[in-house]
Amino acid sequence: MPDSTPAPARKRRARGHLTPDRIVEVAMGIIERDGSEALTFRRLGTELGADHTAVLRHFRNKDELMLALADRLMAEALSGITVSDDWRATLTELAQRIRLACRAHPHVALAVSGRTGRRESEFVGAEIVIGALLRAGLRGREAASCYRALVEVALSYSAMEATLLTLPPEALAGDREAWGREYLALPPDQYPNIAAVAPHLAEVDKEDQFEIALGLFLDAIELRAQRV
Known part of the structure; x- marks a missing residue:
């Protein structure tokens, strides 16, 4: 059955599911899987199911996001x-x-x-x-x-x-054996x-x-x- 919700309401709901906490959580997951270089706003948008500009409404740039990650780690x-x-x-x-x-x-x-x-x-x-x-x-x-x-x-x-x-396990083992x-x-x-x-x-x-x-x-x- 087609969604009868007006388009503006649907867009508001899509934006509304994004919160700073949710963005930080997903950003941490990206970094842990693929490293900090893999963290981009486009990648975040894709994983969050939102346009990357929606992420920019919460964090103006990557540096601001990285500071939020530091805050989450300390928290x-x-x-x-x-x-x-x-x-x-x-x-x-x-x-x-x-x-x-x-x-x-x-x-x-x-x-x-x-x-x-x-x-x-x-x-x-x-x-x-x-x-x-x-x-x-x-x-x-x-x-x-x-x-x-x-x-x-x-x-x-x-x-x-x-x-x-x-580090790979073999590299770590070599360091310890030294x-x-x-x-x-x-x-x-x-x-x-x-x-x-x-x-x-x-x-x-x-x-x-x-x-x-x-x-x-x-x-x-x-x-x-x-x-x-």
């Missing part, structure tokens, strides 16, 4: 977070949540982890981190500096892990410092380097707070 990290009086526990939980969000969406993380999102989720995350640093005893510029450094350490490490997750193969095979007279620790490199590769790096950073915050 996922923040979902359900527990903020306690224990500053160290709060920072540890948030850093681990950022890591997990990046691991869940590695291609998206590669595309947006270096951006300053300047949106709600980033502001909420900043409020949590800075609050924890203030509770640790840092103040003013010291707190601001450690906030920037902590976020960038967490995001940088998470982006590196995301890169590894996008610690117990190429490093051990180096001539000690040419690389005496490496030779001094080479037997341990494969062993420590099994440790969680993210937790070690984070622990070192939090220890440094404690030491800095004692000097304030």
